[in-house]
Amino acid sequence: MEEESSSGIRVSGMQFAYDCQPPLFLDFSLNIVPGSRCLLVGANGSGKTTLLKILAGKHMVGGRDIVRVLNGSAFHDTHLVCSGDLSYLGGSWSKTVGSAGEIPLQGDFSAEHMIFGVEGVDPVRREKLIELLDIDLLWRMHKVSDGQRRRVQICMGLLHAFQVIMYLLVLLLDEITVDLDVVARLDLLDFFKEECEQRGATIVYATHIFDGLETWATDLAYIQDGKLKRTEKLSELGELKNSANLLSVVESWLRSETKQEKKKPSNPSAIIQKSSPFDSSPFRSSRHMAYYR
Numbered sequence: 001m002e003e004e005s006s007s008g009i010r011v012s013g014m015q016f017a018y019d020c021q022p023p024l025f026l027d028f029s030l031n032i033v034p035g036s037r038c039l040l041v042g043a044n045g046s047g048k049t050t051l052l053k054i055l056a057g058k059h060m061v062g063g064r065d066i067v068r069v070l071n072g073s074a075f076h077d078t079h080l081v082c083s084g085d086l087s088y089l090g091g092s093w094s095k096t097v098g099s100a101g102e103i104p105l106q107g108d109f110s111a112e113h114m115i116f117g118v119e120g121v122d123p124v125r126r127e128k129l130i131e132l133l134d135i136d137l138l139w140r141m142h143k144v145s146d147g148q149r150r151r152v153q154i155c156m157g158l159l160h161a162f163q164v165i166m167y168l169l170v171l172l173l174d175e176i177t178v179d180l181d182v183v184a185r186l187d188l189l190d191f192f193k194e195e196c197e198q199r200g201a202t203i204v205y206a207t208h209i210f211d212g213l214e215t216w217a218t219d220l221a222y223i224q225d226g227k228l229k230r231t232e233k234l235s236e237l238g239e240l241k242n243s244a245n246l247l248s249v250v251e252s253w254l255r256s257e258t259k260q261e262k263k264k265p266s267n268p269s270a271i272i273q274k275s276s277p278f279d280s281s282p283f284r285s286s287r288h289m290a291y292y293r
């Protein structure tokens with residue numbers, strides 16, 4: 001991820017704050033080369049979803065040069081999303097429909113109605129995804145399980161990507177496999193790997209589930225409280241060579257974050273004051289705030 005890429009993802013000196021809050025990201029930079037499968041790891045509240053949403057053009061962060069995806073501005077170049085070049089598959093069960101924005105998709109519709117309602121798709125890809133995700137087209141969306149609903153959501157999210165030419169596809173995945181059973185999850189990971197290897201797709205995947213990812217991911221980016229702590233090629237991750245699995249490596253990083261927090265001064269009034277929205281410090285620690293609340 002060190003080398004700069006004109007057609008992958010490049011974030012340079014980004015700042016971002018939610019309304020009336022101190023900056024979550026301050027001078028944040030990250031490069032992801034095309035064809036990478038990059039895992040985004042970090043504790044709850046560290047900023048993974050926010051970063052993915054920024055990359056997906058859902059939040060504006062200053063000028064056109066700050067967040068570049070496929071050589072365009074993630075926020076300003078709306079064709080990235082409209083063309084299917086850039087896809088964000090997130091946790092919420094909703095679909096963006098033109099100016100209506102995000103609408104919930106849990107009414108009394110069949111899976112067939114949902115999937116075949118997506119226009120302009122490749123029927124071969126559609127069949128492949130229905131089979132891969134083992135979707136029963138007769139499912140009624142208001143009666144299915146969370147995992148079944150998630151399968152339909154993922155299928156719809158991936159249908160659009162078919163028309164994208166090689167090296168022009170970025171998939172941003174936010175904990176999408178969380179409701180899937182182990183077979184569906186592993187099959188889907190294989191599918192994503194194929195998209196990278198055969199079509200040059202670039203994938204950024206935020207997750208807390210590390211099963212099977214040691215051989216799946218090519219890169220890793222670790223975020224702590226909005227700061228990029230590490231970016232590594234997985235093949236060069238020293239701890240992974242010495243340790244059993246990725247889970248224990250990430251666990252040790254997150255546990256050392258917790259230990260550092262516990263070492264901080266224990267005067268609660270001072271900490272509450274320091275963590276308040278009126279704090280003059282530009283940094284924030286959501287874990288810190290939760291810990292002392």
Ligand SMILES: Nc1ncnc2c1ncn2[C@@H]1O[C@H](COP(=O)(O)OP(=O)(O)OP(=O)(O)O)[C@@H](O)[C@H]1O
Pocket residue numbers: 018019021024042043044045046047048049050051286
């Ligand atoms: N819409 C919002 N308005 C204000 N603050 C928000 C909003 N969304 C997230 N945050 C805050 O921003 C910080 C980062 O949240 P984010 O969802 O990006 O973290 P995350 O790393 O994805 O966490 P998780 O692993 O729990 O999904 C948190 O402190 C969160 O409370």
